[in-house]
Amino acid sequence: MRIFIDCEFIEDGKTIDLMSIGLVREDGVELYLESSECDHSRANAWVQEHVLPKLRADVHRFTRKEIAAAIVAFVEDSGPAPEFWADYAAYDWVALCQLFGTMIDLPKGWPMFCRDLQQLIATCTDPDIAALAKLEGENPHNALGDARDVKLIWEALTEAARADVIAAAAAAEQLQQQAKIAELSPKPAAKRKRTATKAN
Ligand SMILES: [Mg+2]
16 A cells, blocks of 8 residues: 655754654555654754744653554554555655665565655656646645645546546547548559459
């Protein structure tokens, strides 16, 4: 099952410290967790302004070990072969993976990579970026709000890609029909004559 993720974190060019994580499964089941181990005093001005106010005062914060265990259970419950998606996924993926240790410590059955919405956008024919931006919810920079947006945008892009495939199939069918019509059309007289001579 696809699992759409987003992380908020504090990074300094050397470390990516997980602050909060949101996960939304393809079937709509959600998980949101905040870390009790992230040092908020290290937040830069941008994070202080945009991210810290979006943390939820009403939720209990968990240790990294507890977050890791909750995520493993959440992903396990989604069935085999999880597929992770994020937007500009690189930092989110590292922040998630480091909950478990090094790259080889990832939970069994997990892929060793995360799919990126931006790669999907890059492969779409003429994606409507303005329309996609409108899908973004009213809670940017909250990990759960952003994870919900990743799901919404993935669904819109997939729908657009499906429409592209349908249009391409219709165009191919039209070409085939035209080829058939051309084949059925009477051949030029000179050509028919030559064929007849050959046959005799
Ligand atoms: Mg975010």
